Amino acid sequence: MITAGASAALQLACLALIEAGDEILMPDPSYPCNRHFVSAAEGVAKLIPTSAAERYQLSADQVAAHWGEQTRGVLLASPSNPTGTSIDPAELRRIHDVVKSKGGITIVDEIYLGLSYEEAFSHSALAISDDIISINSFSKYFNMTGWRLGWMVVPEAMVPVVERMAQNLFICASTIAQHAALACFSPESIAIFEARRAEFKARRDYFLPALKELGFGIDVMPDGAFYAWADCTPLCAKLGVKDSWEFAYALMEKAHLAITPGRDFGTADTARYVRFSTANSMEQLQEAVRRMQKLFQ
């Protein structure tokens, strides 16, 4: 189903599947809007603390342990925003088995899948099962964020339900954007997108080691997207701040660098972390590193 961005797909999936009071399990940290799509459908987003050992993704054991009377399913993003880390396909299979055994739903937001840098993580969840709901978009790999176009692959039985809702909420996804998006699939366009993907990887390969060098804690190397989830606690004292919220402000005020404090993405341990975005030119990233070097020396 073609939608107005992944955002509309997430909204439609949540409205179609969640009843008032239903609980959806998701990792902490995760994309902030996801919990809001759940609460807009009168559901309850239950954020479960994750660790670097699990690439900041849920494990099947956690899903089984947190599944309760009200639980309806899981909402994952792979690769994830803010961490840029993907879920291990074997673990996703185990999670989906747990979910199925409970009669629940598995929604996987795969918006960054096109910007994957490791073969092991570059396959859609649909390869595991076609009763997983996969959400994707033209906003990231295809670089068409402002055109507001995405898609969702759903089990056949959901199609008429989502169609009826989409008709009421959106009428349709922009026709002009759909015509424009057809050009994405020409070999010339794919060559451009692949060159951009290589550039994103090159930025990751430069920026992540540079952050480590500056003193940030990087617990796991991102395998996709364009983010760095960095522990700033080793550097807080240098700026005279107590947590990542104050750290982000200090960086903005003292070095004119805009980064995102961890607390936007959850509550567990997020006072330690900040998110950097590498969706910027290599020159700008190098300039950011120079400014931080000066600030921390």
Ligand SMILES: Cc1ncc(COP(=O)(O)O)c(C=O)c1O
């Ligand atoms: C994980 C994730 N899902 C969904 C979205 C929304 O994407 P779209 O522009 O397709 O609505 C974003 C945007 O940043 C995102 O990071």
